[in-house]
Amino acid sequence: MDAIKYVQEQMITKSEYPTFRPGDTISVSVKIKEGDKERIQIFKGNVIQLNGEGATKTFTVRKMSSGVGVERVFPLNSPFIDDIKILKRGKVRRAKIYYIRKLVGKKARIKEKRF
């Protein structure tokens, strides 16, 4: 186990992003390579889960794209992620907010957290 941790520490450069939780609305800047050109695409949506530990941690972002739900799983330490910004803090009671998939319209909103 220690050997695996050692390999992960050596091979994966951890990125510094603000800590977000399920329910938050974030925008992920993804580097996209087209031929030899590189551009940045923004994927904006709700975080519905955080999965895994340490170097192999991933998170899932869900957004509605012209009426169709789109989910994308990002490894947190992926070299293709340029930046992560938190747009809104959401108030949810669960660590995995899968129930949001079945909700439509006004019910699919997440209450904003007030500090």
Added chain:
Amino acid sequence: MNGLLGKKIGMTSVYDNTGKYVACTVIEAGPNVITQVKTRESKDGYDALQLAFGDAKEKNTSKAMMGHFSKANAGAKADVVEFRNFDFSQLIAAEGESVEKSVGDTISVDEIFKEGDTISVVGTSKGKGFQGVVKRHGFAGVGDATHGQHNRQRAPGSIGAASYPAKVFKGMRMAGRTGGDRVKIKNLKVIKVFSEKNILLVKGAIPGHKGSIVIVEK
């Protein structure tokens, strides 16, 4: 063939130089002690190098084996494997050091493997117990799930003809003990060698459970 004895540690995933996320296996490879050098000229009659890996308790090692290990000035070792036609000239030596080695010397992982090498890994696959033909031989089962059929979905089907040949041919694939076999996986790529911890990072999966002994061949 050059190679080392090692231990499967487990799997993880890393990003390669192109940014691709690849699944890989961590192997603790070596350092191995040379316990015997066999040569064609001696009474052995063939060229081989005997390597030992992993510490064992002295009380669990036979006197005969202890005597064998003491010739190499090594303590009790857990596993011993022979590599035929081990080629010292292919070893990667540090600056100013000789690649020639004799009994009692150790071979470490960075002397044999480097990044980008193609290797084979030999291990004992995980035992699955008594399994049916669907899992064991990839049969498709018999018939439909519906239309009045029952209990045929994972059945082997016919195992032969009737009064001629009046027997089941030898080697007919049937249910039985599955897994636990010696398996060799070829064409695995070395992603990285961590010489300070004797760790070999290999792309893809290798046979066996965590902690099992594997032979890494180049």
